[in-house]
Amino acid sequence: MLKIKVLGPGCSNCQKLAYLTQRAITHLSIEAEIEKITDYAEITKYPILSTPGLVIDEQLVCAGRVPSEAEITTWLVNALEQSDQPA
Numbered sequence: 001m002l003k004i005k006v007l008g009p010g011c012s013n014c015q016k017l018a019y020l021t022q023r024a025i026t027h028l029s030i031e032a033e034i035e036k037i038t039d040y041a042e043i044t045k046y047p048i049l050s051t052p053g054l055v056i057d058e059q060l061v062c063a064g065r066v067p068s069e070a071e072i073t074t075w076l077v078n079a080l081e082q083s084d085q086p087a
Contacts, residue, residue, distance in 0.1 A: 001031040001032060001033060002030065002031070002032040002033070002056060002057055002076065002079055002080065002083070003032070003033050003035070003056075003057055003058070004021060004025075004032050004033065004034045004035070004054070004055065004056050004057075005034075005035050005036075005037050005053075005054070005055040006018045006021065006034065006035070006036050006037065006052060006053070006054060006055075007037045007042075007043045007046060007048055007051055007052060007053035007054070007055060007063075008036075008037075008038065008043070008051035008052040008053065009038055009051065010036070010038050011051070011052070013051070013052050013065075013066050014036070014051060014052040016066050017052045017054060017066050017067075018034060018036060020066070020067070020068075020069045020072055021034060021054065021072050022034060023069055024069050024072040024073045024076055025076065027069075027073065028073060028076060028077070030076065030080065032076070046060045046063075047060060047063075048060060048063040048064075049063065049064065050063060050064035051063070051064070052064075052065075052066065054067070054072070054075070056075055056076065056079045057079050057082075057083065059079070061075045062075070
């Protein structure tokens with residue numbers, strides 16, 4: 001299961017990012033947990049200069065803009081492929 005974090009104060013762009021991410025998850029029919037991180041101290045643990053930010057399995061994949069659903073889908077597929085690799 002992928003662990004996804006949406007970083008930001010809860011603004012409209014953060015909400016849109018969370019919505020598009022959920023749509024991509026549903027479209028792919030994958031298991032994923034989305035967590036909305038609004039605490040500034042937690043957000044600053046990632047190399048993010050502006051919100052919203054998207055983190056998939058502790059990897060920051062996007063910051064400072066709302067990506068398209070297609071971009072999010074690509075990142076989710078890539079994360080799934082990496083998680084299937086033997087350690």
